[in-house]
Amino acid sequence: ARAEMLPSPIARISPKRKQPHVAIIFAVxxxxxxxxxxxxxxxxxxxxxxxxxxxxxxxxxxxITTSIGSIFFxxxxxxxxxxxxxxxxxPALGALAxxxxxxxxxxxxxSAPLIYANWxxxxxxxxxxVVTVLGHPRVMPLRGDEHAGFADTAAATDLPLQ
Numbered sequence: 001a002r003a004e005m006l007p008s009p010i011a012r013i014s015p016k017r018k019q020p021h022v023a024i025i026f027a028v029x030x031x032x033x034x035x036x037x038x039x040x041x042x043x044x045x046x047x048x049x050x051x052x053x054x055x056x057x058x059x060x061x062x063x064i065t066t067s068i069g070s071i072f073f074x075x076x077x078x079x080x081x082x083x084x085x086x087x088x089x090x091p092a093l094g095a096l097a098x099x100x101x102x103x104x105x106x107x108x109x110x111s112a113p114l115i116y117a118n119w120x121x122x123x124x125x126x127x128x129x130v131v132t133v134l135g136h137p138r139v140m141p142l143r144g145d146e147h148a149g150f151a152d153t154a155a156a157t158d159l160p161l162q
Contacts, residue, residue: 046113053105053117060102061125067095 001011001023014021038047074087081087106118 042113050113050117053110053114054121057102057105057118057121057125060098060105064095064098064102067091067098 001008010023010026011020012022013019034051035047038050041047042050068091070091071088074082109115110118
C-alpha cells in the first residue's frame, strides 16, 4: 500500500503502537471470509487442505524468488559484500530445493478438490507475473536503479510512518 499498489488506507500505522492496524484487520477479515466461503463448499478438513495448499504454493514461490533476488541484489547493489558461496551458491541451492518441492505439489496430480488449489494458485501467479512484466510503474522500474517506484533501495526501506 505504501508503494501505491493497494488502497492507501491499508498502509496506515497506529500512532500509539506503531503497527499496521488496518492491514492486520484486512488480513483477518480476508482470512475469515475465505474460511467461511471454503467451509460452505467443503467440510472443514477439506477447506483447510485447499487453503493450506494455496498458501504453501505462494510461500514456495516467495522463497524461490527471494533466494534468486538476493543473488542479484548482492551482486548488483552491494558488490563489495558479495561472497560467491554465501550470496550465490547457498541461495541458488535453496531455490533449487524449493523448485523440487514445487514439482511435487503438482506431480503426481492431487485429487479434487486439492487440484483446484494448485490451479488457482498457478492462475494467480500467472496474472501477477503478467502485471509485473507489463510494467506497472510501481512494480517495474522505469529507469536506472529505481525499485518499486523509489529512487533507491534505502529509500524503499526507510519510509516515514503514517
